[in-house]
Amino acid sequence: MTSTETRTTGKIGDSPLRPDGTLKVTGEFAYSSDLWHDDMCWGVTLRSPHPHARIHGIDVSAALALPGVHAVLTHADVPGLNRVGLEHLDQPALAEDVVRYQGEPVALVAADHPETARRAAKRIVVDYEELPALTDPRRALDEGVPQVQPGGNLVRELTIRRGDPAPQAPVVVALDFEVGMQDQAFLGPESGLAVPDGEGGLDLYVATQWLHVDQQQVCRVLDLPPDRARLHLAGVGGAFGGREDLSIHVHACLLALHTGKPVKMSYARDESFFGHVHRHPAWLRYEFGASEEGRLAYAKADILFDGGAYASSTTAVVGNGGTLGLGPYNIPSVTVDARGVYTNNPPCGAMRGFGCVQAAFAHEALMDELADRVGVDRVEIRALNGMRDGDLNITGQLIDSAAPVAELIRTVRDLPLPASPEGERDIRDLPGGASNTTHGEGVVRGIGYAVTYKNVGFSEGFDDYSTARVRLELTGGEPVATVHTAAAEVGQGLITVEQQICRTELGVDRVVVHPKNTFVGSGGSTSASRQTYVTGGAVKAACEAVRAAVLRLASARLGVGGLRLDGDKIVSASGEVLASLADVLGAEAVEETVEWHHRPTEEIDPETGQGNAHVQYAFSAHRAVVDVDVELGLVKVVALDTAQDVGKAINPDAVVGQIQGGSAQGMGLALMEEIVVTDGKVRNPSFTDYLIPTILDMPPMQVKVLEYADPHAPYGVRGVGEPPTISSGPAVAAAIRAATGKALRRVPVRPEHITL
Amino acid sequence: MRIELTVNGERHEADDVWEGESLLYALRERLGLPGSKNACEQGECGSCTVYMDGVPVCSCLVAAGQAQGRDVTTVEGLAGDDGLDPVQQAFVECGAVQCGFCTPGFLVSTHDLLARNPRPSDPEIREALAGNLCRCTGYEKILDAVRTAAHS
Numbered sequence: 001m002t003s004t005e006t007r008t009t010g011k012i013g014d015s016p017l018r019p020d021g022t023l024k025v026t027g028e029f030a031y032s033s034d035l036w037h038d039d040m041c042w043g044v045t046l047r048s049p050h051p052h053a054r055i056h057g058i059d060v061s062a063a064l065a066l067p068g069v070h071a072v073l074t075h076a077d078v079p080g081l082n083r084v085g086l087e088h089l090d091q092p093a094l095a096e097d098v099v100r101y102q103g104e105p106v107a108l109v110a111a112d113h114p115e116t117a118r119r120a121a122k123r124i125v126v127d128y129e130e131l132p133a134l135t136d137p138r139r140a141l142d143e144g145v146p147q148v149q150p151g152g153n154l155v156r157e158l159t160i161r162r163g164d165p166a167p168q169a170p171v172v173v174a175l176d177f178e179v180g181m182q183d184q185a186f187l188g189p190e191s192g193l194a195v196p197d198g199e200g201g202l203d204l205y206v207a208t209q210w211l212h213v214d215q216q217q218v219c220r221v222l223d224l225p226p227d228r229a230r231l232h233l234a235g236v237g238g239a240f241g242g243r244e245d246l247s248i249h250v251h252a253c254l255l256a257l258h259t260g261k262p263v264k265m266s267y268a269r270d271e272s273f274f275g276h277v278h279r280h281p282a283w284l285r286y287e288f289g290a291s292e293e294g295r296l297a298y299a300k301a302d303i304l305f306d307g308g309a310y311a312s313s314t315t316a317v318v319g320n321g322g323t324l325g326l327g328p329y330n331i332p333s334v335t336v337d338a339r340g341v342y343t344n345n346p347p348c349g350a351m352r353g354f355g356c357v358q359a360a361f362a363h364e365a366l367m368d369e370l371a372d373r374v375g376v377d378r379v380e381i382r383a384l385n386g387m388r389d390g391d392l393n394i395t396g397q398l399i400d401s402a403a404p405v406a407e408l409i410r411t412v413r414d415l416p417l418p419a420s421p422e423g424e425r426d427i428r429d430l431p432g433g434a435s436n437t438t439h440g441e442g443v444v445r446g447i448g449y450a451v452t453y454k455n456v457g458f459s460e461g462f463d464d465y466s467t468a469r470v471r472l473e474l475t476g477g478e479p480v481a482t483v484h485t486a487a488a489e490v491g492q493g494l495i496t497v498e499q500q501i502c503r504t505e506l507g508v509d510r511v512v513v514h515p516k517n518t519f520v521g522s523g524g525s526t527s528a529s530r531q532t533y534v535t536g537g538a539v540k541a542a543c544e545a546v547r548a549a550v551l552r553l554a555s556a557r558l559g560v561g562g563l564r565l566d567g568d569k570i571v572s573a574s575g576e577v578l579a580s581l582a583d584v585l586g587a588e589a590v591e592e593t594v595e596w597h598h599r600p601t602e603e604i605d606p607e608t609g610q611g612n613a614h615v616q617y618a619f620s621a622h623r624a625v626v627d628v629d630v631e632l633g634l635v636k637v638v639a640l641d642t643a644q645d646v647g648k649a650i651n652p653d654a655v656v657g658q659i660q661g662g663s664a665q666g667m668g669l670a671l672m673e674e675i676v677v678t679d680g681k682v683r684n685p686s687f688t689d690y691l692i693p694t695i696l697d698m699p700p701m702q703v704k705v706l707e708y709a710d711p712h713a714p715y716g717v718r719g720v721g722e723p724p725t726i727s728s729g730p731a732v733a734a735a736i737r738a739a740t741g742k743a744l745r746r747v748p749v750r751p752e753h754i755t756l
Numbered sequence: 757m758r759i760e761l762t763v764n765g766e767r768h769e770a771d772d773v774w775e776g777e778s779l780l781y782a783l784r785e786r787l788g789l790p791g792s793k794n795a796c797e798q799g800e801c802g803s804c805t806v807y808m809d810g811v812p813v814c815s816c817l818v819a820a821g822q823a824q825g826r827d828v829t830t831v832e833g834l835a836g837d838d839g840l841d842p843v844q845q846a847f848v849e850c851g852a853v854q855c856g857f858c859t860p861g862f863l864v865s866t867h868d869l870l871a872r873n874p875r876p877s878d879p880e881i882r883e884a885l886a887g888n889l890c891r892c893t894g895y896e897k898i899l900d901a902v903r904t905a906a907h908s
Contacts, residue, residue, distance in 0.1 A: 021848035024856030025840065025863060027791020027831040034790035115774055187795040187803060187857040187891050237795070237857030238891050269796040428879045491855025491892050653851045657897055661854065664894035687800035687889065695895040696886045 010496075011504040012715060015653035018496050019513060020489075032207035032234035033191035037262035040193065041070050043248070043255045044117040044265070046107040046124050047274055048099035051309075051344040051680025052133040052146065055097055055106070055126060062123040063109060068116040070259045072124065073108045077258065080223030084246050086213070086349065090149060091310040093221045093250045099128075100148055100309035101346055102681050103274030110255040110263055133344035135680045137306035138283060140341035148309055148342035155307045155314045155340040158322035160609030162394055163333030167298035169289025173369045177286070177362040178746040180674035181306075182279040184351050185692050188237015190247035190275050191266035194256035201228030202256055207236040209243045211486045212522035221250045222257065226518070229253065233516035239490040240665070241350030242276040244527060245312050273685035277312045277349030278675055280305040280340070282321070282358035286366050294374040294381045298333035299326045299394075303359060305340040305348070312349030314340035319460055320355030323395050323604065323613050327363040328405050328453035329385040334394045336609065344680045350527055352665060353725040356454050361670075361747055364450040364730035368737070378734075382409045382451050382621075396610040399617060401718075402708030404645055408621035409451045411643040415702050418625055418639045421445070431627055431634035433696055442631040445638070448734025451621040452726040455614035456719030457530040457598060464530065464615070465597040467521030468498075468538035469514075470546050472506060473589035479568060479581045481506050483542075484514035487523025487535040492721060493654040494531045498539050500650060505543030507567040507581060521595055529618060529719025532650055537714040538596035545592035554584040599712060616710060620644035620723035622663065622731035625699075628739040633751025635671055635736055637697070640728060643704040647718030656703050659724045663701055666728030668693045670736075674748050761823045763787060764833030773820050779813075780804045782820040783830060791831040791860050795889070802888035805861040806830045812868045831860035834867060842908040843867050843901075852901035854892035862888050866902050875906055 010016025023029035060072040075082050075094040082096065083089040095106045107124050111117035134146040140153040147153060192206030201224060208214050211231045219229050236243070248265040255263040267275045285302040303321050307314035322338035351357075371381040386405025392398055425440050432438055458464035469484040481502045489495045499511040516523075523535050551563045554570045562573035568581040604611035625639040640663055649655045672691040676683040684690045709716025729747065737744050740754050759782065760769045770786040777786075780797065783806070784790045792815055793803035799817040806815045807829040815828075834841045843866050846852070853859050862885065869876060869884040876884065881902050890898060 015851075017848055018851075018853060020856070021853050022840070022844075024853050024859050025831075025844040025847050026835055027789070027860050029856060031790075031793070031857060033794055034784070036785070036788075036790075113774065115776060185891055186855070187793070187801060187889065188855065189794060236855060237793075238855040240891070266794065269798060269800075426879055428883060434883065491857075493854070657851050657854060657893055660894035660896045661892045662894075665891070686798060687796045688798065692889060692891060693894075694886050694889060695882045695898065698895045701894060701896055 009509050010500055012500050012650045015651050016496060016500060018493055019499060020495065030235050031188050031237050032205065033189055033266040035193040035205055035234060035264060037193060037195060040262035040264050041110045041112050041259065042114040042117050043108060043110050043252050043263045044114065044121050045105050045251060046121040048095065048102060048104040048106055050099060050128055050130050051102045051135065052131040053099050053128040054131055055095060055099065056129060057127040058107060059125040060107065063120040066116065066120045066123060068113060069109060069111045069120045070261065071110040071255055072120065073254055073258060077254065078221060080221045082221065084217050084221065084250065085311060086245055086313050087315045088311040101344055103346065105251065108251050108255055110259050133680045135344055137304060137341050137343050140343055148344060153342045155311050155342060156318040158318050158338045158609060159607065160322060160334055160336035160394055162396065162610065167289055167333040169297040170292055171290045171374055172287065173366055173373055174287040175366050175369065176745060177284040177365060179282045179358040179361055180748055181281040181677060182351060182669045182673050183273065183675050183690060184240040184242030186238030186240055186242055189267045189272050192234060192248050192252055193262060193264045194252035195262045196256045196260055202253055203230045203232060204249060204253055205232045205234040206249055207234050207243060209239050209488050209490060209527055210525040211488065211516065211518050214246060214249055215518050217246055218249050218253055222253055231518045233488055236488060236490040239526065240352045241527060244350045244525060245277050247275050269687060270685045273682060277347045279351035280307065280317055280348040280358065284359065284362040286362045288366050288370050290370055290374065292374060294370060294376040294384060296329055296331045296385050299331045300335040301325055303338040306343055306345055307340045308343060308345045308347035310347040312347050314349065317355040320455065321359050322609065324356050324453065324455060325359030326394055327360065328387045328403065328451060328619055330387055330391055331394060345677050346682060352662065353722050356452060356726045360450065360452045360726045360730045361733060364734065368734055378449055379409050379413045386451065395604055395613050397612045397614065401710040401712065402645055403619060404706060404708060405451055405619060408619055408643045408645065409449060411704050412621045412623040412641055415641045415704065431629040431636040432632065437632055437634060438629050442629050443627050444630050444739040446626050446628060446735040446739025448624045448731045448738055450727045450730035450734060452723065453617050453619045454722045454726055456533060456616040456618050457528050459601050459614045461601055461603040463597065464524055464534060465595055466523045466535040466538040467593065467595045468535065468542040469520050469591065469593040470502065470539065470542040471589055471591040472546050472550065472585065474582055474585050477582060478510060479508045479585060480510040480512060481508045482512040482514055483539055484520045485523045485535050485538065486516055486518060486520050487531050488516060488526040490526050492658060493651060494535065496654060497532050497536055497650050501536055501539045502543055505540060506547060507565055529721040533713055533717050533719055534598055536717060537598065538594055540714050541596045542592050542594040545594055546590050549590045549592060550584060553588065554579060557584060616713060616718060618718045618723045620727045622727040624731040624735040626732065626735040626739055628736055628754065630740055630754060633754035637667060637699045637732060639699050640667060641702040642724055643706060644723055645706040645708050645718060646720050647710045647713060648707055648716040649705055650715065650717060655705060655720050658720045659703050660701050662721060662724030663728040664693050664698055666725040667732050670729035670732035670747050670749060672748055757821060759820055759824050761825060762827045763789060764829055775821060777820045778816050779818040779820050779823045780815040783815060789830055789832055793857050793860055795857055802861040802865060803858050805864040807864060812864055831863055834863060841867065843870065843905045846901040846905035846908060850897050850901040850904055852893060852897045858888060858890040862898060866905065870906055
C-alpha cells in the first residue's frame with residue numbers, strides 16, 4: 001500500500017473524506033491481487049477432495065515434469081513446525097498423513113503462468129484412503145464416532161451458573177433454533193506476493209486483519225526470526241473476520257523461498273470458499289421463565305457451535321456465545337452450556353458478530369414468544385427487561401457505562417414507517433421483483449424488532465493492545481504529522497480516523513498515514529469492533545507524547561513554562577501566542593512510539609462462568625418491515641431501520657456506512673446466505689449459488705446514532721462495526737414471522753419454510 | 757497468440773497470450789491495468805465491468821482473443837485531463853467507497869446508466885446496478901452517489 005496523504009481537514013466528530021478514496025475510484029489503489037513483480041511466478045494450492053482421508057503417498061513427479069513448473073511442494077518441504085492456528089496449533093500448513101476437511105491444502109505448485117500451475121496441480125497423484133467422516137456436530141461427543149483431532153472432538157465447553165439453580169416461574173417459553181453457515185464473502189480474493197530477499201528471508205505483501213500474528217505464524221512454519229520475514233499490508237478488499245486466519249501467507253512464502261523467485265497467489269472465488277473459515281453454524285435450545293407481567297426470572301440456554309475440522313477461533317466464539325448469548329437483558333438466574341466441537345465440516349471461525357449473531361436469533365425469537373404469551377407489546381417487553389447502566393450481566397460483570405436498551409428499541413419503533421401499499425405497485429418493490437411473480441396478491445406485510453449487544457475488543461484476560469508511532473516535523477515550512485501503526489485498514493476507514501486524531505491532538509492539517517507493516521509494534525487485530533477504540537487510543541496517546549515533547553522543546557527555546565498547544569500556535573498559560581508550531585520545530589523532528597492497553601479483562605470462572613470477561617459493550621436495535629408473498633414464500637425487505645449507541649462518532653459518515661453495511665450482512669443471513677454442506681462437502685462455492693444481498697434486495701435504511709460517551713474509552717468511543725450485523729437478522733426473521741404466522745426456527749428462511 | 761486492442765484510447769498489444777485467458781486477465785496481468793477487479797471471475801459480481809465498444813461487459817467473461825481490434829474503456833480511463841469524472845467524484849464524496857473492491861465495476865455501470873438515463877429513479881438505479889455486488893456499504897451510500905452524480 002502506498003502511503004496516503006490528504007489535505008482534507010477534519011478533526012474528530014467531522015466526516016473528512018477517506019485519504020485513499022481517489023486512488024480507489026481511479027483504479028490506482030494496489031490491492032493484494034493487483035501486485036506484480038518482475039520475474040514473478042504464480043502459486044496454486046492442491047486441496048483435498050475428501051472430508052476425511054488418510055494420505056498414503058503423494059507423487060509429484062508428473063507435475064514437476066510439466067514445462068514452466070518451478071516447484072511442487074508438500075509437507076516434507078516445510079522447514080519449521082508444520083502447524084498453524086489462531087488459538088490452537090492444530091492445523092498443518094500442508095497436510096501430512098490425514099486430511100480432515102474438503103479443501104484442506106495438500107500441495108503447492110509454482111509456475112510461470114497460473115494455468116500451467118493449475119494443470120500441474122492436477123497431475124499430482126495423492127493416494128487417499130477415505131475414512132468415515134463426522135459431519136453431524138450434534139453427534140460429535142457421542143461414543144464411537146470418528147475422532148477428528150487426536151485430543152477428541154471437544155474444542156471448548158463453557159458453563160454459566162448464576163442465581164437460583166432450580167428456578168421456577170409462572171410463565172415458561174422455550175424453543176429450538178438452528179443457524180446455517182454464513183460466509184464473509186469479502187470481494188477481494190485471498191491474495192498476496194512473497195518476494196525473497198536473496199539472503200534467506202523475504203517480504204510478504206498480503207491482505208490481512210493482523211500483520212503481527214500472521215508474522216508469528218509464518219515465522220514458526222518457515223523457521224525464520226521475525227526480522228527475516230517482514231509483512232506489509234497490501235490493499236484489502238474487505239475482511240469481516242475471514243482474514244484472521246492464514247490463507248496464502250505461508251504457502252506463497254514457502255514457494256518463494258524454494259524457487260528464489262517472487263511468487264504471487266490469488267484465489268479464484270470457488271477456492272476462496274475453501275480458503276477461509278466461515279461463521280459457525282449453531283444449534284440453540286433456549287428457555288425463559290418470567291412473571292405474569294413478562295419480567296424475566298430465569299433463562300436457560302444450550303448452544304452448540306460446529307467448529308469444523310480445525311479450531312481457528314472457536315474457543316473465543318464459544319466464549320462470546322456463552323457469555324453474551326442471552327442478550328442485553330437483566331436475568332436473575334442463569335444456566336448456560338455452550339460448546340464448540342470438531343467435525344469433518346469446513347473449519348469455522350471469525351465473522352462479524354462473532355458468536356453473538358447466532359445466539360441473537362434465538363433470544364430474540366424467544367423474547368417475542370414471551371411478549372405474546374404475557375400480552376405485552378414486543379417493544380415494551382424489551383424495554384422492561386433491558387439492561388441499564390449499573391446493572392450486572394450474566395457473568396456478574398458491572399455494566400459501567402451507557403446501556404440504553406429501552407431507548408434504542410423505542411427509538412426504532414418511533415422512526416417513520418414506509419407508506420402502506422395502495423393501488424398499483426411497481427413490481428420491482430414487491431417480493432419476486434422483476435421476475436413478475438406477483439402484482440400484490442398474496443402479499444402480507446410484517447414488522448419485527450430486535451435488540452442485541454456485543455463485546456468490543458478481545459476478552460477473557462487477553463492483553464489487547466495497539467502501538468502507534470507519531471512523528472511531527474516541518475515539510476516545506478509546514479508542520480506535517482506522520483502516523484505509523486500496523487493496524488489493518490480493511491475498508492472500514494481506520495486511516496481516516498488516525499488522521500482525524502492526529503489533527504485533533506497536534507493542531508496540524510497535514511497528516512501522512514505511513515504504509516502498514518511489521519516495522520512498528522503490533523496494532524492488534526482489525527476485528528471485534530476494536531480498532532477505533534484501541535488503535536485510536538494508541539494514536540491519541542502517541543500524539544499526546546509528541547505534544548508534550550514539543551512543549552518541552554518550546555519551553556527550552558522560549559524560557560517559559562506552562563505552555564500549551566492551541567491549534568498550530570504555542571500559547572502561554574494566560575493564552576498569549578508566543579510562537580508558531582513551525583517556529584518551535586525548526587529542523588527538529590519529534591517522534592514518539594506508544595503501546596496502549598485498554599482496561600484489563602479476566603478469565604471467567606471455569607465452573608460458574610462468572611467474571612469481568614469483557615472490556616466494553618455496544619448496543620443496537622433494529623426494526624424490519626417486510627412484504628411476504630405467502631403463496632410463493634418470497635420476501636422483500638421494505639425497510640430496515642436501526643438505532644445504535646456509538647459512544648462518540650469520530651467520523652459520523654463512516655459510522656453510518658458501517659451500520660448500513662453491517663445491517664445488510666445480518667439481513668443476508670436471515671434471508672439467503674448459507675454455505676450448504678452435505679456429507680462434509682460444500683455444494684455452493686460460487687456467487688451463483690451463494691447469494692449475498694444485491695442493491696435490489698436492500699431496502700432504504702434509516703440510521704439513528706446515539707452518542708453516550710463511555711467514560712473509560714478514548715473520546716468516549718464505543719465499537720461500531722459488529723452490532724448492526726447482530727440485531728438486523730433477528731428483526732428480519734421476526735418480521736417474516738409476523739407476516740406469516742410461521743414459527744420459523746431456522747435461518748436463512750427459505751421459501752419452503754414459509755409455504756410448507 | 758498475439759492480441760491488439762485499444763484501451764482507454766491507447767493501442768496495446770500483447771504476445772504469447774494463452775487462448776484461455778480472459779480480457780480481465782489480459783488487462784490486469786499483461787497490460788498493467790489492474791483497476792478492473794477479479795472478485796468472482798464468473799460474471800456474478802460485476803467488479804470487472806468495462807466498456808467494450810461502448811457496451812458494458814464483464815471482462816472476466818470475454819476471452820482476450822475476442823477483444824482483438826476492439827475499443828475498451830476501463831476504470832482507469834474514466835477520469836479526464838481536468839480531473840475525476842462526476843461519477844468518481846460522487847462516489848468519493850458520498851462515502852460510497854469502503855474497501856473499494858467493487859467500486860471500479862460500479863463506476864463503469866453507473867457511468868453507463870447515466871449516459872442512457874441522466875435522471876434515473878431509485879428503482880431504475882437499483883435495476884441498473886443489480887449486477888454489481890458490494891459487501892461493505894449496504895448500497896445506501898452508493899445510491900446517494902448515483903443520485904449526486906446525476907445532479908452534477
